Each structure stands twice: as structure tokens, then as C-alpha cells.
Amino acid sequence: MDSSRIVGIDLGTTNSLVAFMQEEMPVIIPGEDGSNLVPSVVALDENDKIIVGNSARKYLIETPQRSVYSIKRLMGRGVEDVQGELQLFPFRLADDLQSGEVLRIQLGEETFTAPEISAFILRQLKRNAERFFGAPVSKAVITVPAYFNDAQRQATKDAGRIAGLEVLRLVNEPTAASLAYGLDKKQNGIVAVYDLGGGTFDISILRLHDGIFEVIATNGDTHLGGDDIDNLLIRVAIDDIRSDLGLDVSRNGEIVAAIRKAVIDAKIVLSSQTITKLDIELPQGKRYQREITREQFEQLAAPVIERTIAPCKQALKDAGLKPEQIDEVVLVGGSTRIPRVRALVEQLFQRKPHTELNPDEVVALGAAVQANILAGGSEATKDMLLLDVTPLSLGIEVAGGVTDKIILRNSTIPASATQHYTTQVDGQTNVAIHVLQGERELAKDCRSLARFDLKGIPPMTAGMPRIEVKFLIDANGILHVSAREQRSGKEAEIEVQPSYGLTDDQVESMILDSFDQAEEDFRQRQVIEARNEAQTILSALEKGKKGGAWEELTREERVRVEELQRVLIETQKQNDHEATRKAIDALNQGTMRLAELMMDTAVSAALKGKTMDGADFGRGPSQPHPIGKAEFE
Amino acid sequence: MRAAQFCTSCGKVQPPQPVDYFSFFGLPRELNIDASRIEREFYALSRKLHPDIYAGGDGREQEWSLEQSSRLNDAYRTLKDPIRRTEYLLKLEGVELEGQSKAATEVARKTGEKKQIVPPDLLEEVFELNMQLEEARANKTMGDQDAALSAELQEQKTSLEAKFDALSEELHGYWNEWDAASGAGDNDGKTRARDLMVDLLNRRSYIRNLVRDVNEVLEN
Numbered sequence: 046m047d048s049s050r051i052v053g054i055d056l057g058t059t060n061s062l063v064a065f066m067q068e069e070m071p072v073i074i075p076g077e078d079g080s081n082l083v084p085s086v087v088a089l090d091e092n093d094k095i096i097v098g099n100s101a102r103k104y105l106i107e108t109p110q111r112s113v114y115s116i117k118r119l120m121g122r123g124v125e126d127v128q129g130e131l132q133l134f135p136f137r138l139a140d141d142l143q144s145g146e147v148l149r150i151q152l153g154e155e156t157f158t159a160p161e162i163s164a165f166i167l168r169q170l171k172r173n174a175e176r177f178f179g180a181p182v183s184k185a186v187i188t189v190p191a192y193f194n195d196a197q198r199q200a201t202k203d204a205g206r207i208a209g210l211e212v213l214r215l216v217n218e219p220t221a222a223s224l225a226y227g228l229d230k231k232q233n234g235i236v237a238v239y240d241l242g243g244g245t246f247d248i249s250i251l252r253l254h255d256g257i258f259e260v261i262a263t264n265g266d267t268h269l270g271g272d273d274i275d276n277l278l279i280r281v282a283i284d285d286i287r288s289d290l291g292l293d294v295s296r297n298g299e300i301v302a303a304i305r306k307a308v309i310d311a312k313i314v315l316s317s318q319t320i321t322k323l324d325i326e327l328p329q330g331k332r333y334q335r336e337i338t339r340e341q342f343e344q345l346a347a348p349v350i351e352r353t354i355a356p357c358k359q360a361l362k363d364a365g366l367k368p369e370q371i372d373e374v375v376l377v378g379g380s381t382r383i384p385r386v387r388a389l390v391e392q393l394f395q396r397k398p399h400t401e402l403n404p405d406e407v408v409a410l411g412a413a414v415q416a417n418i419l420a421g422g423s424e425a426t427k428d429m430l431l432l433d434v435t436p437l438s439l440g441i442e443v444a445g446g447v448t449d450k451i452i453l454r455n456s457t458i459p460a461s462a463t464q465h466y467t468t469q470v471d472g473q474t475n476v477a478i479h480v481l482q483g484e485r486e487l488a489k490d491c492r493s494l495a496r497f498d499l500k501g502i503p504p505m506t507a508g509m510p511r512i513e514v515k516f517l518i519d520a521n522g523i524l525h526v527s528a529r530e531q532r533s534g535k536e537a538e539i540e541v542q543p544s545y546g547l548t549d550d551q552v553e554s555m556i557l558d559s560f561d562q563a564e565e566d567f568r569q570r571q572v573i574e575a576r577n578e579a580q581t582i583l584s585a586l587e588k589g590k591k592g593g594a595w596e597e598l599t600r601e602e603r604v605r606v607e608e609l610q611r612v613l614i615e616t617q618k619q620n621d622h623e624a625t626r627k628a629i630d631a632l633n634q635g636t637m638r639l640a641e642l643m644m645d646t647a648v649s650a651a652l653k654g655k656t657m658d659g660a661d662f663g664r665g666p667s668q669p670h671p672i673g674k675a676e677f678e
Numbered sequence: 679m680r681a682a683q684f685c686t687s688c689g690k691v692q693p694p695q696p697v698d699y700f701s702f703f704g705l706p707r708e709l710n711i712d713a714s715r716i717e718r719e720f721y722a723l724s725r726k727l728h729p730d731i732y733a734g735g736d737g738r739e740q741e742w743s744l745e746q747s748s749r750l751n752d753a754y755r756t757l758k759d760p761i762r763r764t765e766y767l768l769k770l771e772g773v774e775l776e777g778q779s780k781a782a783t784e785v786a787r788k789t790g791e792k793k794q795i796v797p798p799d800l801l802e803e804v805f806e807l808n809m810q811l812e813e814a815r816a817n818k819t820m821g822d823q824d825a826a827l828s829a830e831l832q833e834q835k836t837s838l839e840a841k842f843d844a845l846s847e848e849l850h851g852y853w854n855e856w857d858a859a860s861g862a863g864d865n866d867g868k869t870r871a872r873d874l875m876v877d878l879l880n881r882r883s884y885i886r887n888l889v890r891d892v893n894e895v896l897e898n
Contacts, residue, residue, distance in 0.1 A: 214733070257725075418730055419730055419733035419734070430724060430730065431730060432724060457754075458748075458751065459729065459747050460752060460755075461749070461752055462752075517744070517748055520729045520730065520744070
């Protein structure tokens with residue numbers, strides 16, 4: 046593996062993070078503003094420039110039609126099945142969407158697919174990491190909900206590619222969390238990870254033994270999270286405002302956004318206090334004020350929280366375990382800060398859950414651990430291995446509209462299954478296969494994954510060809526299909542029509558389209574490189590000032606050098622790489638005499654007490670030449 | 679067989695060979711296996727073959743490890759479960775087990791094709807049970823509920839479930855027969871054991887389908 050770092054990324058519904066393994070511990074890489082969390086918010090500013098993260102949040106309230114949040118909810122989904130989301134979230138679909146086309150979302154005047162919007166977020170995280178390392182970052186491990194289906198996973202990989210990242214592995218969020226937990230605790234046992242985030246819920250049950258993290262069963266709901274609780278509260282506020290003040294604000298984007306912010310703030314306060322107040326400014330000088338107690342909040346949120354019970358019970362059943370047999374429970378995701386959620390988890394698993402790890406950060410930390418393992422591992426991770434499972438059964442549609450399951454849910458991945466097909470008609474050269482994911486008996490109740498057309502079958506009498514089709518689910522949980530006609534030995538050409546995804550061509554063109562983003566990255570890189578050079582020179586100068594050569598300068602010379610030093614220190618803090626380079630040049634010029642003096646000192650030190658034979662004439666000064674233009678490849 | 683999956687000197691993954699699951703674990707084609715032993719093998723092999731280990735390797739190694747580890751997982755999954763292990767071995771011996779899935783029986787029911795032969799010892803029971811199920815289904819569509827009928831169906835179900843559970847022990851007996859015959863090179867013995875196991879699996883799947891049918895009718 047080359048020396049470029051692999052980072053771990055948590056691409057969350059509400060917040061995203063990037064982390065890496067620093068020596069034996071994973072650490073979060075902060076943004077320029079110093080915060081660890083990058084809100085998964087994308088907006089267009091006044092100049093139509095893409096803004097991501099904390100700075101984008103104000104646009105959510107000021108110009109909601111030019112901003113988007115919780116894009117993860119739309120990843121890998123089609124127009125028909127997001128209708129539910131559209132009722133609850135202010136996603137604006139492109140006006141000109143054709144049926145069967147990949148979903149596009151309106152952002153100001155432009156439209157973007159969900160992977161493109163996620164790519165903006167990933168790009169921001171990539172920049173943060175590059176700024177931190179002072180070096181390029183092109184490889185990442187990205188986490189996904191364990192219950193994400195094939196299309197949702199593919200969409201996440203596509204987003205990575207569009208952002209200029211090679212996604213080495215998709216890791217399931219609860220599994221990643223268990224890595225962070227396992228690294229911390231180093232104990233064997235059965236661990237349940239309860240992950241309730243902004244938009245998705247996962248429950249995974251793992252066996253940890255001797256560094257192996259083996260998932261036994263996983264279950265969840267990819268449309269269940271803190272957002273749903275927020276929406277319930279928003280509904281209450283809107284209803285209140287309508288009945289108390291006679292105002293219908295439901296269509297007012299800015300007011301709804303303000304209500305949403307107030308409701309989220311209140312929800313957070315109620316995790317540590319038992320009462321709080323909503324206070325929202327309305328049009329016509331009116332005001333909505335309402336006290337809300339923790340009890341009222343929990344009653345409202347109960348239906349959402351209770352939806353997590355069934356998946357937990359199913360996971361235990363699939364694992365063949367009773368709650369008593371679980372050794373530890375780990376909480377992941379901001380929504381697990383809600384006291385009612387903690388109480389429910391304690392009730393379900395009959396033990397107090399672990400809360401020492403930061404539920405917002407633990408997934409990213411775990412992703413960094415996995416990144417470390419993929420890069421070859423280190424002392425801390427050398428015995429660690431992840432054995433994950435596919436969360437949904439894979440099936441083929443057969444006669445009668447029935448699903449024939451060929452790989453069952455909770456099968457350890459990579460996993461494969463082989464099926465044999467033949468032709469119905471003489472001379473038939475194509476066979477169509479419809480692949481599905483889900484547990485239901487009927488194909489129409491399962492998730493359509495893709496239609497595969499096997500082409501180029503040698504024409505024979507009907508029923509003669511013996512086509513062996515191999516279905517392989519890789520370590521990312523993504524399906525690959527290959528086919529061979531066994532009599533002729535010919536590989537069949539497979540044309541894949543993903544049900545909800547982008548084709549390779551579409552992704553390629555999106556990568557090309559994102560060149561203006563790349564320019565921004567390029568500029569950022571120049572700033573980093575200039576800063577690096579400045580640091581090299583400044584630290585060399587500090588060393589130089591401690592030596593004898595410094596004393597030999599006149600007082601004026603020393604004052605001048607220190608002035609140039611001060612200018613460079615100040616300039617390199619800014620983002621202007623040209624100004625930084627000017628200041629570097631000025632300092633170089635101003636320290637030429639010092640450099641000469643130091644060279645003389647170094648050479649004479651090398652010569653002192655040595656004969657001509659022993660002198661290192663060939664090698665020059667014993668230290669790298671401290672002051673001079675640094676050479677970069 | 680270990681040497682085939684990875685190189686014994688450098689430890690790196692090798693191109694996959696087409697071997698059956700028993701051979702993959704270095705086991706003979708016998709039905710009694712040491713579960714804890716193959717579990718240990720599974721973890722040891724996972725550490726050597728998993729794609730994560732070859733993430734930095736060349737494309738070939740990545741391909742081979744993907745192939746090898748999926749084989750490993752498929753093999754372990756199959757051999758770990760007693761019924762799957764039995765079905766797999768029978769398949770290796772050339773037996774085509776009838777499609778026993780609900781899908782197949784549904785299709786059979788619709789097309790009128792008789793896919794399954796009723797096990798002789800269940801003939802009478804099945805006849806009576808099917809009549810009761812018909813009656814209960816008719817009641818259901820009319821919205822009627824016959825408590826006495828439901829109770830009887832429940833009893834039938836319990837009796838079937840007991841029969842089902844008893845099959846495990848019977849199967850173990852046939853395993854011993856197979857292993858002994860296989861070890862002694864007794865082909866007739868192998869054939870006998872094989873046929874007994876096929877029959878048992880058919881009976882087992884028939885009973886399971888019946889129980890499923892009763893459950894469907896009993897649930898409201």
C-alpha cells in the first residue's frame with residue numbers, strides 16, 4: 046500500500062465525520078472551524094457556490110429552497126418510493142424527471158442526484174483531512190447503515206467516486222462502532238449495537254473473540270431516526286399555531302425551517318433537563334411560545350422509539366439468543382441520548398447500555414480502525430478481522446411472481462450462490478433474470494435490485510443450454526453476477542439495469558462535471574503546500590537562531606530577519622498561497638548571509654579533528670541545509 | 679487441503695480450485711463432523727483468506743481472496759447445519775432432492791402437478807388433516823370461527839411437531855450407517871443409508887409444509 050493515508054468516513058444523515066488512526070488510537074479530524082462534526086447540509090450561497098457543513102446551516106433557515114439536509118434518506122431510491130419522504134421532508138424533486146430516471150433534487154436553479162449531493166459532503170471531509178495532513182487523500186472507508194440494500198450501497202460508492210475518493214470498503218455502521226468499542230475494551234463476548242441516528246436504525250449482534258468481530262445477526266429500518274421525531278414535533282407546533290393564532294405556516298419554508306431548528310434544540314435540551322420552551326417568531330409580529338416537558342416529549346416520540354423494538358426482537362431471534370445471553374450493549378447515534386431510548390434499550394436487553402463512547406463519533410472512529418486494518422494494520426489492530434453479514438435475503442423472481450431465495454439474510458459475506466437456467470424457445474440467445482432483496486414470498490413485495498440480461502447464449506434447441514449463473518455478494522455487501530453457458534464454456538455478457546442507481550457512464554460524467562470542485566481542491570492544495578514550505582523554513586530559522594552563526598550577524602541584520610519571520614508567520618495563516626510564497630522568498634533573501642555563516646560553521650565543524658581522509662567532503666553539512674528553498678517533487 | 683488455499687511459505691492466497699466443501703475443510707465425505715474443529719478451521723482460514731487482508735494487494739490477489747472467502751463462508755454455512763450438510767452430501771452423491779420450497783409447492787398446487795408423494799406412515803393423518811384444513815379455510819373466508827376445529831388443528835400441529843423433532847435422532851442413526859459404510863468401502867451400505875436419508879428429508883419437508891399450512895390457517 047502506498048503511503049497516502051486511508052481515512053474512515055461516517056457519512057451520516059445529520060452529521061458527517063472523518064477520522065484516521067493516529068498511532069494506536071483513532072482520532073477525528075476537525076474542520077477548519079475546529080469542530081469534529083460536519084453537518085450533512087449542502088447549500089448554495091449568494092454567489093451560487095456550494096457550501097457544506099456548519100456554514101451551510103444558516104441557509105437552511107434563510108433560503109431553504111437553496112439548501113438540502115438529510116440527503117441520505119434519498120440515496121438508492123426511486124421516484125415511486127420516496128413519495129412518503131416527500132410528505133415529511135422539504136425535498137424538491139426536479140420538475141422534468143421522467144419515470145425510470147434517477148432521482149434528481151432541485152437546489153436553487155440546478156438539479157443534482159443524491160450521490161452528487163453526498164459527494165459535496167464527502168469532498169468537504171476530504172479537504173478537511175488534506176488540510177490536516179498537508180498531503181493528498183484519495184482512499185477512504187465509508188460507513189453505511191447495516192440495513193442498507195444493494196442500491197443504497199452502490200449509491201454511496203458512487204458518491205465516493207464522484208468526490209474523488211477510492212472507496213476501499215463500505216463498512217456497516219454498527220460493525221464499525223463495535224470496532225471502536227472492541228479496540229477500547231479488548232474483551233471477548235456477545236455485543237449488541239443499538240444505532241439510532243438521524244434517519245436510520247440498525248441493531249447488530251456480534252460475537253467478539255480474539256480480535257475477530259463476527260456479526261451473527263442484523264436488522265433495522267432505513268427510514269427511522271431522529272428526523273422522524275423532529276417531524277412529529279414540527280407537526281404539533283404547526284397545528285398549535287393554526288389553532289391558537291389562526292395562521293397556517295405549513296407552506297412557509299422559512300418558518301417551518303425555524304420551527305425545525307427550535308424543535309431540535311428543545312429535543313436536545315430535554316435530554317438533560319425536564320422542561321424547556323419553544324419560542325418562534327412568526328409573520329405579522331406574532332410569536333409562538335410553548336412550554337414542553339420531557340414527559341410530553343417522550344409521549345409524542347413514543348411511536349417512533351417503539352418502532353425499534355420489532356427489529357431488536359427479530360435480530361435476537363435470528364441470532365438464536367435470549368437477551369440474557371448478550372454481554373454488552375453499545376449505544377450509537379445522537380438519538381440514543383434521549384433518556385426514553387436508553388430506558389427502552391435497558392428494558393429490551395436487561396442491562397445498562399455502554400455510553401462512554403461518544404455516540405456521534407464512535408462510527409467514524411471505527412471506520413478509521415477498519416481503514417488501518419486495510420492499510421496493513423498496526424500493533425493495535427494486527428489481530429483484528431471483521432466478518433460481516435448481508436442483512437437481506439437475495440432472491441430471484443420465478444414463475445408465478447414468487448421469490449426464490451438463494452442467499453439468506455445474515456449469511457456471512459463474501460457469499461455466493463449458483464443457479465442454473467435454460468432457454469424456453471429454440472434459438473433463444475438471451476435470458477432475463479430479475480434479482481430482488483427482501484424476506485417476503487412475493488416478488489412484488491421485495492425490493493427490486495436489478496434486472497440482468499444474459500446475452501450471447503449460443504443458439505440451441507430450447508432446454509439445451511445449461512447456463513450457470515453465479516451470484517456473489519462481496520465484502521461491501523454489493524452483488525456481482527457472472528454467467529457461463531456450460532456446454533460451450535462461453536461467458537455470457539451481462540447487461541445490468543440497476544433499478545435505482547446510476548450507470549457507470551453517468552458516474553463518469555459526474556466526475557468530469559465536478560472539475561470546478563477540483564479546481565477548488567487544487568487551490569486548497571497550493572495553500573497547504575505553501576504553508577508546509579513556510580513551516581520548514583521557520584523551524585529551520587528557529588534552530589539557526591540558537592547557533593553561533595546567529596551571533597555573528599549585526600543587530601540590524603537580526604532585526605530585519607525577525608521582521609521577515611514575523612511577516613511570514615502571519616501571512617501563512619491566511620489562505621493566500623501567493624502572498625505566502627512572496628513572504629517565503631523575502632525571508633530566504635533576508636537570511637542568505639545567515640545561511641552562508643551557518644554553512645561555514647558546519648563545514649569547519651566537520652573538518653575539525655579529522656584528517657583529510659576522514660572528512661566527509663562528499664556529504665556536505667551534517668544536517669540538511671537549513672535555510673534554502675525546499676525542493677518538492 | 680490447506681496448502682491449496684494459500685501458500686505455505688509466504689502465506690498468500692492462491693487461485694481457487696474447484697473442490698467440494700468437505701475437501702475445502704480437509705474432511706472426508708462423512709456426516710458426523712467435529713463442529714468445534716471446523717469452527718476453529720473457519721476462523722483460522724478467515725484470517726488468511728478474507729479480502730480485507732488483500733486490500734493493498736494486486737488485482738489477482740483481490741479476486742482470489744474474494745472467491746476463496748466466499749467459498750469458505752458457503753462451505754462453513756453448509757457443513758455447520760446438520761440438514762444442509764446432509765442435503766449437500768446427497769447432492770454430491772448425485773441425488774436431486776425435490777423442490778420442497780413453498781414456491782415449488784405453490785406452483786405444484788396451481789398446476790395440479792403432484793410434486794410430493796405423501797409419506798406412507800402419514801397417509802391417514804394427512805388425509806384427515808387436509809379435510810380439516812379445507813373446512814377451516816372455508817370458515818375463514820365466511821368469517822366463521824369453529825373453536826373446536828381450531829383446537830383439533832392445534833393438537834394435530836403439536837403431534838406433527840413432535841414427529842418433526844424425532845426426525846433428528848433418526849437422521850443421526852443414518853449418519854452413523856453412512857459413515858460406517860463409507861469407511862468400510864461398502865457401496866451397498868452407502869446406497870441403503872443414502873436412500874434412507876433421502877426418504878427422511880422428504881418426510882421432514884412434508885411435515886414442515888403441513889405445520890406451515892396449519893399455522894397459516896390458525897393465525898387470524
